[in-house]
Amino acid sequence: MAENLNQKAAEISRKARFKLFLSEDDKPQSNKSNSYIRAIDLICEMIKRHPVGFGQIQNLWLISSSEKLESLYHFLLQESRNKHSIWFFDDQPVSYLRDGFCSAAIKQYHQFLVELRFEEALIDAYSDKLNLNGRELDLLEAKHALPNYLTEELQIPEGRDKLQLVKQRINQSVFRSIIRKNYQGRCCITGLNIPAVNRASHIIGWAKDPSKRLDPRNGLYLSATYDAAFDRHLISLDDNYRIILSTELKEFHTQESFKQHFKSIEGKLIEVPLVMPPNDEYLAVHRKLGSFN
Structure with a gap:
């Protein structure tokens, strides 16, 4: 019972943090945050009913590793085009999967998890050492770099400029989150x-x-x-x-x-x-x- 309560509390906390993450770029009157959270809840139900290789991440709100999320993203894209997808259920709204909300939500959630881990690592580092030099920061940033597929939509040339822009955006987002919580x-x-x-x-x-x-x-x-x-x-x-x-x-x-x-x-x-x-x-x-x- 206690374990279930702890898991439920962790799930509620993760959802709240993800919603706050989404709200940073959300437009006024947009319902994107709630739609993406609902989409991930639906994906959890889809995996529970038909794991198709994703059984290890049945509850996405509790995962500690994001390694399988890119594969899940591409699978969701594929199934959104499949009129007979095994993840279409009579008692669940099919529009979230069919219209791309599920794949878009996973993409945002993966980005959120990468930044969350970076944020936690930074807080631990500064709490322990009280200082990080440039070299240590570079190593930490590299460890928590965004997967390539999350940067595909950036409309800038490939190479250093793109990498620098991605790095700066992540750093600004993480710093904002740390200061807001502090x-x-x-x-x-x-x-x-x-x-x-x-x-x-x-x-x-x-x-x-x-x-x-x-x-x-x-x-x-x-x-x-x-x-x-x-x-x-x-x-x-x-x-x-x-x-x-x-x-x-x-x-x-x-x-x-x-x-x-x-x-x-x-x-x-x-x-x-x-x-x-x-x-x-x-x-x-x-x-x-x-x-x-």
Whole structure:
């Protein structure tokens, strides 16, 4: 009984994380997230009834290895064109398989699993070593690289440019996910917990130092206005994680919008993560790039 409850809890957690992953690129009013989750539930039922070589991954929500997912993806594509597929059941909607929702869902789920493993590996690495150099990051990124079939739809030339774009997209997605979780999905200044308007902000810019771009201690979770101000060094944090304003920003001191959105937060302590708080040295670098007294 306890094992079943643990498995159910793990399944619910995985579904929630996958839905959040999908929501990053989901369009407003789109039902893609729910459709893909429903599609994977249907695939689990298909495999349960007719395993056809996929019996080892009957419950996709609990798998720890994604090795068979590419084969499953191609099988689903094949069956979507087969009018007499063994995975068409009278008591299940056939449109998910026939119209390509199942294959598309598996493709997205495979990408999610690769990024999830990379994210977990990064958190473990930084928790243990507190630092990764460029070489260690390269090895870790290579270990969790996306399979080729997941990058086929990228409309850019093959080779280094494509590999760099894929690597950057994965890194940005993983960093965003780590920072969002580290701050429990809330803007560390306002407490706003609406994912669509919050941003994972780098303290030391993405392009400034590749060895720090994935460090969870190099990130803040900020709503859009404060993300833009922090990125332009109009606001920063002191050694005690309190908000400071640049002299450039203070030139707007007569404006009501400045008083409402910036003067009101000056000296405020941000919500500091318990596990991996902002790095003091990174914050010092950030302050040097702005005009702070």
